[in-house]
Amino acid sequence: MFLVGLTGGIACGKSTVAKIFKEEYGCPVIDADIIARQVVEPGKPAYTKIKEVFGDGVFLSTGEINREKLGQIIFNDEVKRHQLNAIVHPAIKSEMLWQIVCTALKGHQFAILDIPLLFETRQMLPFVSFSIVVYCDEDQQLARLMQRNDLDEQAAQARISSQMSLKKKCELCTYVIDNTMTLDVTRDHVKQVHQLLQASNKHLLLRLGVLFLFVPLTLATVAICKFTGVL
Numbered sequence: 001m002f003l004v005g006l007t008g009g010i011a012c013g014k015s016t017v018a019k020i021f022k023e024e025y026g027c028p029v030i031d032a033d034i035i036a037r038q039v040v041e042p043g044k045p046a047y048t049k050i051k052e053v054f055g056d057g058v059f060l061s062t063g064e065i066n067r068e069k070l071g072q073i074i075f076n077d078e079v080k081r082h083q084l085n086a087i088v089h090p091a092i093k094s095e096m097l098w099q100i101v102c103t104a105l106k107g108h109q110f111a112i113l114d115i116p117l118l119f120e121t122r123q124m125l126p127f128v129s130f131s132i133v134v135y136c137d138e139d140q141q142l143a144r145l146m147q148r149n150d151l152d153e154q155a156a157q158a159r160i161s162s163q164m165s166l167k168k169k170c171e172l173c174t175y176v177i178d179n180t181m182t183l184d185v186t187r188d189h190v191k192q193v194h195q196l197l198q199a200s201n202k203h204l205l206l207r208l209g210v211l212f213l214f215v216p217l218t219l220a221t222v223a224i225c226k227f228t229g230v231l
């Protein structure tokens with residue numbers, strides 16, 4: 001199985017495109033945002049570390065993390081942002097790798113990794129064979145974000161500016177999915193990219209690689225066991 005990174009700017013349409021891949025083509029989608037919420041649930045190791053580093057002030061009375069408060073703190077303090085990233089990113093990465101292994105065992109040709117900050121954090125970049133950026137123009141992005149999150153223009157613009165520019169992401173990726181028009185047009189673009197991914201034989205190369213690694217390892221283990229008298 002090979003991996004496809006799906007990314008883009010905030011509110012450009014990643015979830016919309018991921019849903020089309022999943023529901024219309026049956027592609028497995030591993031969503032970094034969902035994992036990011038799961039790894040900080042009460043009782044998880046990252047939750048405990050956040051409590052140690054940020055104190056009780058960033059928790060609601062229910063025990064859950066007060067995302068708004070934590071968001072304000074890290075948005076205005078780079079050191080704290082790094083501290084939070086150092087806690088959360090490794091936890092997300094290991095859960096993601098675990099989900100990838102489980103998906104690979106089901107025999108899929110490829111899996112989509114929906115990672116908003118694929119190019120910013122670069123954590124999963126070495127693992128993806130192809131990357132897709134969902135694109136819309138700046139005015140649309142601002143309007144969609146303001147409407148969806150009920151934000152004023154200044155707040156929405158601040159969130160957009162905190163990410164790498166969409167233009168730069170488009171330069172770095174393998175495929176761009178244009179989401180500037182109607183959903184039916186976007187569906188057509190997803191179809192085209194899906195066909196290109198299906199035509200790839202990277203999964204065969206990766207399976208061969210695993211086989212070449214696995215066979216000598218197994219033979220070496222058997223030889224050692226025989227030599228030491230275990231077998």
Ligand SMILES: Nc1ncnc2c1ncn2[C@@H]1O[C@H](COP(=O)(O)OP(=O)(O)OP(=O)(O)O)[C@@H](O)[C@H]1O
Nearest residue numbers: 009010011012013014015016144148179181182183
């Ligand atoms: N082609 C489109 N035309 C009109 N509205 C759209 C289109 N695509 C997406 N939207 C709307 O734009 C908003 C953002 O879309 P979506 O949630 O898919 O973006 P996202 O990139 O996943 O966001 P985030 O970065 O926050 O995860 C949603 O309200 C969605 O319904």
